[in-house]
Amino acid sequence: MNTPISFKILKRQPGTLARVGIISTPHGDIETPAFVVVGTKATIKGVTPEEMKEYVGNQVALANTYHLFLQPGHEVIKAAGGLHTFANWQLPTITDSGGFQVFSLGAAFGKGVTKFAKGEAPESESVNKKGINVYSREAATQHGKLCIIDEEGVTFTSHIDGSMHRFTAERSIEIQQAIGADIIIAFDECTSPSADYEYQKEAMDRTHRWAKRSLMAHKQNYEALKKQGLYGVVQGGRFTNLRQESARVLGDMGFDGFGIGGSFSKEDLKDSLKVVNEILPEDKPRHLLGIGEPEDIVEGVLKGCDTFDCVAPTRIGRTGTIYAYTGKMKTSSCGTLEYPETVKLNLRNEKFITDYTTLDPLSDGYVAKTYTKAYLAHLFRAGEMLGPQLASIHNLHFIVSFTKKLREQLLQM
Amino acid sequence: MNTPISFKILKRQPGTLARVGIISTPHGDIETPAFVVVGTKATIKGVTPEEMKEYVGNQVALANTYHLFLQPGHEVIKAAGGLHTFANWQLPTITDSGGFQVFSLGAAFGKGVTKFAKGEAPESESVNKKGINVYSREAATQHGKLCIIDEEGVTFTSHIDGSMHRFTAERSIEIQQAIGADIIIAFDECTSPSADYEYQKEAMDRTHRWAKRSLMAHKQNYEALKKQGLYGVVQGGRFTNLRQESARVLGDMGFDGFGIGGSFSKEDLKDSLKVVNEILPEDKPRHLLGIGEPEDIVEGVLKGCDTFDCVAPTRIGRTGTIYAYTGKMKTSSCGTLEYPETVKLNLRNEKFITDYTTLDPLSDGYVAKTYTKAYLAHLFRAGEMLGPQLASIHNLHFIVSFTKKLREQLLQM
Numbered sequence: 063m064n065t066p067i068s069f070k071i072l073k074r075q076p077g078t079l080a081r082v083g084i085i086s087t088p089h090g091d092i093e094t095p096a097f098v099v100v101g102t103k104a105t106i107k108g109v110t111p112e113e114m115k116e117y118v119g120n121q122v123a124l125a126n127t128y129h130l131f132l133q134p135g136h137e138v139i140k141a142a143g144g145l146h147t148f149a150n151w152q153l154p155t156i157t158d159s160g161g162f163q164v165f166s167l168g169a170a171f172g173k174g175v176t177k178f179a180k181g182e183a184p185e186s187e188s189v190n191k192k193g194i195n196v197y198s199r200e201a202a203t204q205h206g207k208l209c210i211i212d213e214e215g216v217t218f219t220s221h222i223d224g225s226m227h228r229f230t231a232e233r234s235i236e237i238q239q240a241i242g243a244d245i246i247i248a249f250d251e252c253t254s255p256s257a258d259y260e261y262q263k264e265a266m267d268r269t270h271r272w273a274k275r276s277l278m279a280h281k282q283n284y285e286a287l288k289k290q291g292l293y294g295v296v297q298g299g300r301f302t303n304l305r306q307e308s309a310r311v312l313g314d315m316g317f318d319g320f321g322i323g324g325s326f327s328k329e330d331l332k333d334s335l336k337v338v339n340e341i342l343p344e345d346k347p348r349h350l351l352g353i354g355e356p357e358d359i360v361e362g363v364l365k366g367c368d369t370f371d372c373v374a375p376t377r378i379g380r381t382g383t384i385y386a387y388t389g390k391m392k393t394s395s396c397g398t399l400e401y402p403e404t405v406k407l408n409l410r411n412e413k414f415i416t417d418y419t420t421l422d423p424l425s426d427g428y429v430a431k432t433y434t435k436a437y438l439a440h441l442f443r444a445g446e447m448l449g450p451q452l453a454s455i456h457n458l459h460f461i462v463s464f465t466k467k468l469r470e471q472l473l474q475m
Numbered sequence: 476m477n478t479p480i481s482f483k484i485l486k487r488q489p490g491t492l493a494r495v496g497i498i499s500t501p502h503g504d505i506e507t508p509a510f511v512v513v514g515t516k517a518t519i520k521g522v523t524p525e526e527m528k529e530y531v532g533n534q535v536a537l538a539n540t541y542h543l544f545l546q547p548g549h550e551v552i553k554a555a556g557g558l559h560t561f562a563n564w565q566l567p568t569i570t571d572s573g574g575f576q577v578f579s580l581g582a583a584f585g586k587g588v589t590k591f592a593k594g595e596a597p598e599s600e601s602v603n604k605k606g607i608n609v610y611s612r613e614a615a616t617q618h619g620k621l622c623i624i625d626e627e628g629v630t631f632t633s634h635i636d637g638s639m640h641r642f643t644a645e646r647s648i649e650i651q652q653a654i655g656a657d658i659i660i661a662f663d664e665c666t667s668p669s670a671d672y673e674y675q676k677e678a679m680d681r682t683h684r685w686a687k688r689s690l691m692a693h694k695q696n697y698e699a700l701k702k703q704g705l706y707g708v709v710q711g712g713r714f715t716n717l718r719q720e721s722a723r724v725l726g727d728m729g730f731d732g733f734g735i736g737g738s739f740s741k742e743d744l745k746d747s748l749k750v751v752n753e754i755l756p757e758d759k760p761r762h763l764l765g766i767g768e769p770e771d772i773v774e775g776v777l778k779g780c781d782t783f784d785c786v787a788p789t790r791i792g793r794t795g796t797i798y799a800y801t802g803k804m805k806t807s808s809c810g811t812l813e814y815p816e817t818v819k820l821n822l823r824n825e826k827f828i829t830d831y832t833t834l835d836p837l838s839d840g841y842v843a844k845t846y847t848k849a850y851l852a853h854l855f856r857a858g859e860m861l862g863p864q865l866a867s868i869h870n871l872h873f874i875v876s877f878t879k880k881l882r883e884q885l886l887q888m
Contacts, residue, residue: 105854105861110526134828134853142831148850415547418555437561440547441518447860448518 067245067291067318069347069368075472078398079339079366082472085319085347087154087244088289089146092121094347094368095472097354097465098156099458100376102126103133104149107376108447108454111150117428118458119466124156124371125149127238127247128163131227132220136240144242155243156371159234159276159295161250162323162352164218165209211251213268231275239286247321248276250295255324262299269297270311277315291318293349296338299324305334309341319347322367331361332395339366356385356404356464360394363468370465375457380450382409382442385460387424401468404460407435409453414439421452427459480658480704480731482760482781488885491811492752492779495885498732498760500567500657501702502559505534507760507781508885510767510878511569512871513789515539516546517562520789521864522871524563530841531871532879537569537784538562540651540660541576544640545633549653557655568656569784571764572647572689572708574663575736577631578622624664626681644688652699660734661689663708668737675712682710683724690728704731706762709751712737718747722754732760735780744774745808752779769798769817769877773807776881783878788870793863795822795855798873800837814881817873820848822866827852834865840872 066088073082085092099106099120106114106123114120125145130136142148145155210217215230229237234249250269253262273294280292294317298304312320320342322335335350342348347368353359354372362370375385383406390403402424407414417435425431429452441449479501486495498505512519512533519527519536527533538558543549555561558568623630628643642650647662663682666675686707693705707730711717725733733755735748748763755761760781766772767785775783788798796819803816815837820827830848838844842865854862 103853103857103859104850105857105859108860108864110861110864113523129857133857134849138829138849138853141829142847142849148847148853150845150850416551416554432563434555434561436547436551436555437517437563440516440551440561444516444518444542444546446516446518447521447863448523450860451521451523451864 065287065291065318066289067347069319069345071345073473075364075398075475078364078396079336080363080399080472081366081368082469083347083368085154085368087291089152089154089244090121092154092369093466093469095359095363095465095469096121096369097359097462098122098124098349098369098371099462100124100126100371100373101149101151102373103129104139104145104151106454106458107380108451109376109458111152113455114458115152117455118462120153120458120462122154122156122369123151124158125241125243126163127157127160127234127241128229130157130241131160131237132222136237140240140242146242154245156245156349157238157241157243157247158321158351159247159249160229160237161216161234161295162252164216164229165252211268213271215249215272216251231272232279235276235279235283235292239280239283239290243290245291245293245319246280248273248292248294248317250297250321250323252323253297253299255299255327255330257299259301259304262297262301262304266297266299266304266308269295270308273312273315273317277317293317293319293321295321295323295351296342297324298334300327300330300334302334302337305338306341309338313342317346319349321349321351323351328358328361331358331365335362335365335367342366354461356401356461359461359465360399360401360468363465363472364394364396364399372461375461376454378406379453379457382438382449382453383407384409384421384438384453385457386422389424399468399471401471402464404464409435409439409449410442415443421456422460425456425460425463427456427463429456429459478700478704478731479702480760482732482758484758486886488777488811488888491777491809492749493776493812493885494779494781495882496760496781498567498781500535500704502565502567502657503534505567505782506879506882508772508776508878508882509534509782510772510875511535511537511762511782511784512875513537513539513784513786514562514564515786516542517552517558517564519867519871520793521860521867522789524565526868527871528565530868531875533566533871533875535567535569535782536564537571538654538656539576540570540573540647540654543570543654544573544650545635549650553653553655559655567658569658569762570651570654570656570660571734572660572662573642573650574629574647574708575665575765577629577642578665624681626684628662628685629664644685645692648689648692648696648705652693652696652703656703658704658706658732659693661686661705661707661730663710663734663736665736666710666712668713668740668743670712672714672717675710675714675717679710679712679717679721682708683721686725686728686730690730706730706732706734708734708736708764709755710737711747713740713743713747715747715750718751719754722751726755730759732762734762734764736764741771741774744771744778748775748778748780755779767874769814769874772874772878773812773814773881776878776885777807777809777812785874788874789867791819792866792870795851795862795866796820797822797834797851797866798870799835802837812881812884814884815877817877822848822852822862823855828856834869835873838869838873838876840869840876842869842872
């Protein structure tokens, strides 16, 4: 059957992997390259859906499966009519697989993760109706871990109340189908970027087996299949040959697009992304997971990524830091894209108390042009909610329009 | 010279003191009765100026002189071009005198206030350039108080950092002229509603002397006089004869309008307001300070008040409580106004987790019609900013439009 997600490439940049395209979803088109705003718990922190539309200008938003599963619960969202209705998000949406959060919030990242190889089993294991291993709270405590990985899935404790839960590929898909985003993501095992080869290889192989199971699970729900596309997630850490293998294996599975995961460092970005995107099917969209500082986006675009998400714009905005343009232009490391230089300003700095210039005179955003640094400096010092609100809108608009500018430049070349 | 504030009465209700009018200010008209939204620190907590305009529909906003004097400082606001420019408030504005906050925040209300009668002086007193008594921190500490009242003014410590400051009538006016609201308020001495007759009488007499000095101070600034109107504040506590005296004395002074102060109880409302408004000049607007629950507004309108302010809509909104209509109509205690019955719903109640009805199906507000109780219940439980934001917009719109409905009813009678 036809997938509800399609991707059309309008233009390619010769000499690089950069391309301009359009991802079509049941809730509208996404003109790529594009920045995806993050609304972890079905809300962009401090920003109303109306402000997204009027002042941010994003085309797509991402929510986190792990968080929504724990609170309010995917069944609550399903009963509300799905994520779009529940959160009043009238645009294309994505949910991640929950994999990253299970590993990063369920346990200290890269630590406290207990693994069982295929066939191995922990002491107080039991098997539930679906034939999936379930570990008691006691078992987890015995092992002193909050995140237990086995071949079938991951058992983890909630970061909210310590309650024990289990995700498998099938469960992640079931939850994401209930939430109802346009694009959902196969369950993957995240690793620390510092993990060794053996660990990465094992995790990657398991991610591939889970990817296949995620696809199978998705295909079994005919209703969801009409409304949701499924992305696979390339893993492999900082090992080029593992990344290549992951791209090859997943590229052949028939996904609607791909996430590229695993907390890249800036150095990794340059090398790994290129080799991955040279292998991934060219006619499918590629999403770089969790990366989105301005210069990272430039690199990501040149290395063939189409969409990006990052919590930075709202996270730094909430503490009083805003993006601004310097007025200078920069050239990308391989010399094919020009982009405006950006800085971060900490509005809590004393000098801004009497700085009556607007947030960013070089930005065309409504908030950037309307509100002064002095006013936001006051709001942050006074502990007023409006400070984080306005700074978040500004930063999101900034990074969304920064990415749009790269698109325009590629189209004009 | 002409005052920039004028008031026109369009209609009176026979048998009550209720009237429908229009207050004209340099930043536009206020159709009364009207609810004034409160933005203590030059921001309506959690609500953008754009949302005020589009979703709340208020015609006027009030900021607090005491708070803005301490943070960011009135000079910062003046240098920004005044309150309207600083906060992007494109509508009529009011600042209070600072009196209420000096007494309620500078010291426990009704306690810890040291008074000096005319001529009396504290130990470590000094006299500043303007000939005003200034008390050292040490003196305040010696007296064990954070708020020292004398004939000239009030010495108080900041609730933020404990620094010592002094307000006099002249100083309050100077600060309010720097802030630049359309309507400013004469410096007054607030008292606890439980204070005895002697205390109230003394405070009221001083308030009257400060009122005269406030008027004098305002008249000395020709520029401010063109742009700002001055209200006097009726005090007198729960003693009817003091209230009458205060209304008589202030009514003859030539103010542009009147505030009625002093934390009324609901019982006081019925009696004191009526006697006060029967004496105050009929052709001047009357603002009931700090009162604004729906039923209080009905009573206030019937007793001749034109405008109302209250922090309740945003304060209760931030903790998850919203106003809603029950669908029933009520009749005011003296049987001349019909108004919709209202309730408060605490969205943190478990039953709202799966209540997919909108916030208030009987309200015509955008937020009330667009967002569900289930979504806001989720936001509040998840500690997300958007919960307080949407609840505050809803509650403000609710009370603003509730007051507008009373106006429409009076016009149609």
